[in-house]
Amino acid sequence: MIAQLTKSERQLALIILLAFTICGLAMAIAGRQDPLGVHGAIVMLAGIAGIFGVIYVYYEPEPDEGRLALYYDDPTKVAIILAMIWAVIGMFIGDWVAWQLVFPNLTFDAGWSSFGRIRPAHTSAVIFGFGGNGLIGTSLYVLQRTSRARLPDQISPWFVLLGYNLFCLLAATGYFMGVTQSKEYAEPEWYADLLLEIVWIVYFVIYMRTLARRKEPHIYVANWYYMAFILVVAILHTVNNLAMPVSFGHAKSYSAFSGVQDAMTQWWYGHNAVAFFLTSGFLGMMYYYLPVRAGRPIYSYRMSIISFWGITFMYMWVGSHHLHYTALPQWVQTLGMTFSLMLLIPSWGSAGNALLTLNGAWHKVRDDATLRFMMVAAVFYGLTTFEGSFMAIRSVNSLSHYTDWTVGHVHAGALGWVAMITFGSIYASVPWLWKRERMYSPALVEWHFWLAVAGLFTYVFAMWNSGIIQGLMWRTYNSSGTLSYSFIETVIAMKPYYVARAVGGFFFFAGAVIGLYNIVMTIRTAGQPADERAADRPVAQPTGVPALQPGE
Amino acid sequence: MEHETTVWFAKSFGLFYLIAMSIGVVVYAYWPKNKTSFDSAAQSILDPSVEDKPYEAKRWQ
Numbered sequence: 346m347i348a349q350l351t352k353s354e355r356q357l358a359l360i361i362l363l364a365f366t367i368c369g370l371a372m373a374i375a376g377r378q379d380p381l382g383v384h385g386a387i388v389m390l391a392g393i394a395g396i397f398g399v400i401y402v403y404y405e406p407e408p409d410e411g412r413l414a415l416y417y418d419d420p421t422k423v424a425i426i427l428a429m430i431w432a433v434i435g436m437f438i439g440d441w442v443a444w445q446l447v448f449p450n451l452t453f454d455a456g457w458s459s460f461g462r463i464r465p466a467h468t469s470a471v472i473f474g475f476g477g478n479g480l481i482g483t484s485l486y487v488l489q490r491t492s493r494a495r496l497p498d499q500i501s502p503w504f505v506l507l508g509y510n511l512f513c514l515l516a517a518t519g520y521f522m523g524v525t526q527s528k529e530y531a532e533p534e535w536y537a538d539l540l541l542e543i544v545w546i547v548y549f550v551i552y553m554r555t556l557a558r559r560k561e562p563h564i565y566v567a568n569w570y571y572m573a574f575i576l577v578v579a580i581l582h583t584v585n586n587l588a589m590p591v592s593f594g595h596a597k598s599y600s601a602f603s604g605v606q607d608a609m610t611q612w613w614y615g616h617n618a619v620a621f622f623l624t625s626g627f628l629g630m631m632y633y634y635l636p637v638r639a640g641r642p643i644y645s646y647r648m649s650i651i652s653f654w655g656i657t658f659m660y661m662w663v664g665s666h667h668l669h670y671t672a673l674p675q676w677v678q679t680l681g682m683t684f685s686l687m688l689l690i691p692s693w694g695s696a697g698n699a700l701l702t703l704n705g706a707w708h709k710v711r712d713d714a715t716l717r718f719m720m721v722a723a724v725f726y727g728l729t730t731f732e733g734s735f736m737a738i739r740s741v742n743s744l745s746h747y748t749d750w751t752v753g754h755v756h757a758g759a760l761g762w763v764a765m766i767t768f769g770s771i772y773a774s775v776p777w778l779w780k781r782e783r784m785y786s787p788a789l790v791e792w793h794f795w796l797a798v799a800g801l802f803t804y805v806f807a808m809w810n811s812g813i814i815q816g817l818m819w820r821t822y823n824s825s826g827t828l829s830y831s832f833i834e835t836v837i838a839m840k841p842y843y844v845a846r847a848v849g850g851f852f853f854f855a856g857a858v859i860g861l862y863n864i865v866m867t868i869r870t871a872g873q874p875a876d877e878r879a880a881d882r883p884v885a886q887p888t889g890v891p892a893l894q895p896g897e
Numbered sequence: 898m899e900h901e902t903t904v905w906f907a908k909s910f911g912l913f914y915l916i917a918m919s920i921g922v923v924v925y926a927y928w929p930k931n932k933t934s935f936d937s938a939a940q941s942i943l944d945p946s947v948e949d950k951p952y953e954a955k956r957w958q
Contacts, residue, residue, distance in 0.1 A: 413951075414950055414951065415950050415951070416949070416950060416951060489951070490942070490949070491941070491942060493947070493951055493952040494951050494952070495951040560952045561937075561938070561941060562934075563934050563935075563937075563938045565938055565941065565942065566938070633942060636939070636942060636943065637942055637943060640943065641943075642936075642939035642940050642942075642943055643939050646935040646936065646938060646939040647926040647927060647932075647935060648926075650922065650925070650926045650935075651922060651923060651926050654918070654919075654922040655919075655922075658915060658918060658919065676904070676908075777949075
């Protein structure tokens with residue numbers, strides 16, 4: 346894979362890796378006993394490992410010019426494998442956290458394994474590790490196919506992918522050591538944020554440079570969603586992470602904002618991370634993989650455009666619905682609530698568009714678990730966006746906020762929408778990328794699908810029940826006007842639901858493990874007939890691909 | 898800049914520019930002439946005659 350690089354690219358790779366090594370060394374020296382020192386050592390080791398990797402193939406013959414006539418899919422392949430590995434790690438930690446809430450002794454009396462540290466490790470591993478790698482991998486794939494242009498060079502995609510995974514590693518290891526900015530979904534400290542900043546700008550530049558060479562003047566809608574994801578995440582990340590480090594030898598930093606401004610900035614970031622990381626990017630995935638897998642064009646291209654601009658205009662304003670009944674001015678809360686309600690239009694536009702695309706191809710949904718993953722994703726996208734708009738109403742929020750209902754809502758979105766569309770897209774791309782006729786075992790894809798659906802429903806129903814009970818118990822008064830239940834009574838009432846949630850989470854985790862195994866076996870089982878779609882030759886009407894007839 | 902001024906600006910200008918952008922998007926999406934390019938874009942990802950490789954084998958300059 347590294348041998349695919351040309352001589353000058355290998356030299357450039359060595360220079361970049363050397364820079365990483367030196368930065369890591371400087372961090373390690375400046376940080377000393379501080380967690381920054383440990384992270385410096387990690388960065389340095391990553392740089393050295395990369396240098397060895399490049400030197401190992403440095404004198405191999407250069408790749409021929411023929412490579413330029415093909416798409417550059419190596420980074421996508423690696424991203425998909427990394428996404429699945431992060432999924433398994435993140436879901437394992439998630440289920441562990443879930444069991445900790447049932448059996449608090451599962452911290453094993455260690456600081457690093459306490460709830461407050463492994464919970465962000467879970468969220469970062471699944472959102473950034475699994476989701477982010479899935480997005481980077483599929484976006485580079487979709488970008489090249491829809492532009493019909495090869496990526497501009499062979500170094501920058503690797504810089505983005507590996508730099509991003511280094512960021513994820515710094516984030517996860519930092520939490521275990523207690524490094525955090527205490528901003529939800531933006532926990533990593535200043536030096537990791539700087540790394541992500543550079544990586545993200547390069548990612549956007551790759552997108553622009555490839556689009557600049559596209560064949561069709563019209564940019565396919567999936568690319569708009571992916572671009573919104575990249576651009577807005579860059580803005581959000583930059584603003585919310587404005588901070589001053591205590592010193593260059595210290596991991597700790599202080600935010601540029603304070604008080605209610607800090608809260609508003611954080612939730613402007615937080616909800617737009619949901620909007621542009623967990624929604625826009627994955628909609629890009631959906632608008633490419635779902636029509637291709639179903640063999641039908643998107644039901645209404647016009648609706649996809651209106652939905653796109655609706656999402657970009659309206660999502661930006663909804664963050665304040667996280668701060669109902671706080672010191673935030675009332676009108677700002679109302680603004681967030683109103684925009685959340687209006688957001689239902691573009692959200693259901695996309696969800697309806699996806700389901701109407703499948704209308705007439707339900708036999709394919711029945712027979713093809715990969716397409717079924719995408720169908721469930723579209724359904725849960727519709728459900729979760731409805732629920733989210735509803736929960737943003739101030740009076741509903743007074744019941745739901747701070748309860749498990751929020752956790753249930755997030756997981757309906759994360760498991761039902763984000764993970765399902767990602768698994769569907771990965772199962773669709775793996776045979777195309779590795780030129781296999783199909784996945785190693787379609788039966789295991791079915792197993793994964795049903796485990797994921799069972800886990801999803803168990804999880805979400807458990808949290809809906811527990812959340813509403815919790816919310817009602819917190820606001821029940823007796824005849825003398827005092828609270829009927831002590832806090833610990835509400836905790837005890839949650840226990841059965843916590844058990845159910847942890848079991849559901851285990852199902853979902855087990856499905857991901859099966860998925861990883863199936864993907865590894867698909868890659869390792871050579872000698873299968875290649876999928877016609879992925880064959881690198883003119884497609885002279887191959888037999889047996891009725892799935893690709895337009896307008897069927 | 899006073900808080901009151903900011904609020905006034907956000908509530909007035911904010912309302913009109915968002916409405917204007919919304920109208921602009923709907924007009925663009927439903928402009929009859931655009932239909933052909935939208936339809937061909939929707940079909941483009943499904944075209945079986947398209948090979949799975951870049952349309953020109955030129956190196957990025």
